[in-house]
Amino acid sequence: MTTGAARAYGFSRLPPSGPVVRPVQTRVPALPTHWCSPPGLLWGHPLLIRRARSRPRGVGARRHRRSALPRLNAPPAPYVPSDTAEQRSRSQPAAPGGILSRGIVRSSRSVLRRVNGTGLLIAVLVATLGALSFPVWSYADRAGTPQANLDAASTPTPWGPLSATDRDFVTKVRLAGLWEGAAGLQAQQRAPSVAIKAAGDHLVMGHAALDQHDRDVAGKLGIELPSQPSPQQQGWLRQLTADTGTAYERDFANLLRAAHGKVFALVAQVRATTRNSLVRGLADDANTTVLDHMTMLEATGLVDFDALAVPS
Numbered sequence: 001m002t003t004g005a006a007r008a009y010g011f012s013r014l015p016p017s018g019p020v021v022r023p024v025q026t027r028v029p030a031l032p033t034h035w036c037s038p039p040g041l042l043w044g045h046p047l048l049i050r051r052a053r054s055r056p057r058g059v060g061a062r063r064h065r066r067s068a069l070p071r072l073n074a075p076p077a078p079y080v081p082s083d084t085a086e087q088r089s090r091s092q093p094a095a096p097g098g099i100l101s102r103g104i105v106r107s108s109r110s111v112l113r114r115v116n117g118t119g120l121l122i123a124v125l126v127a128t129l130g131a132l133s134f135p136v137w138s139y140a141d142r143a144g145t146p147q148a149n150l151d152a153a154s155t156p157t158p159w160g161p162l163s164a165t166d167r168d169f170v171t172k173v174r175l176a177g178l179w180e181g182a183a184g185l186q187a188q189q190r191a192p193s194v195a196i197k198a199a200g201d202h203l204v205m206g207h208a209a210l211d212q213h214d215r216d217v218a219g220k221l222g223i224e225l226p227s228q229p230s231p232q233q234q235g236w237l238r239q240l241t242a243d244t245g246t247a248y249e250r251d252f253a254n255l256l257r258a259a260h261g262k263v264f265a266l267v268a269q270v271r272a273t274t275r276n277s278l279v280r281g282l283a284d285d286a287n288t289t290v291l292d293h294m295t296m297l298e299a300t301g302l303v304d305f306d307a308l309a310v311p312s
Contacts, residue, residue, distance in 0.1 A: 160276040162221055169270045169279065170218050173286055174225040176263050177211035179233035180293070183240060183256060192249055195300040202296045203256070206289040213285050217278045253302035257294060261308060264290045 154161040184203025191197040218225050229237070236255050243251050267290060271283035297303060 157221060159278045162276050165270060166274050166276050166279040167223055169266060170214060170223050171225060172266060173214045175230055177207040179229035179237055180256060181207040182237060186240060187252060196249055196252060199296040199300060202293055206293055210285055210289045213282055217282045220278060250302050253297050253300045254304055257297045257303045258308060260290050260294045
């Protein structure tokens, strides 16, 4: 070992012979990274001695030794306090609104995604239901809706379901017989012309048979029938009683023809839609009777078809 190497390792001189005797090393504080000292003190520091022992030997050892040793006269490193804000944030417990708030945000985002998906599904279902219900809603504004509502309420009977339309039909057949039979009897008594008298005969005979059939059906189905004409029909009878001459003939033909036309339309509807066998048979009888009366009234030649074409 040379004298320079001995000084580098802390020896003042080389021993004459024999093994190297190292002095007892005392505990020395760690070498600061920013501390610079003269070469003698720096190379003699025990920390560098321990580092020198672990250096690789052989090829490349000198390059490694130079890169491992601290540079002399290097500028001091900036002071970095050990207790930084990041370390304090890591060492201190999280605030109530920290991790919990982030978890709430994540969960709320997932909930929002689920809510958005559910809202989209609900919107599709609502649009589908609206498209399906539109034909029903548009049908509700048609002229035949009240009649459809009457068909909705049905009562089971041994002869089939009895709808509200069927009940209304049985009642109107009775009302027609009450006032038209009385008008036909009046025409027989007054007999201003042969055509009026013939029409009166058909009214009396036809409504007598139809009224008996109607009362039988009403009794079996439990339908209560009126015993006198409606106020409007009573007004028509008073008008015919007050008329004389040609006025009576004209009013007789037109009033009864208009009334039979309305009943004829109802008869056709009931005959086409009823599910009750008794009502169906009554509709067949009424259709024949009403058609015969219309034919006899038109045979008088006094019917104003232009007035009948105007809906009343």
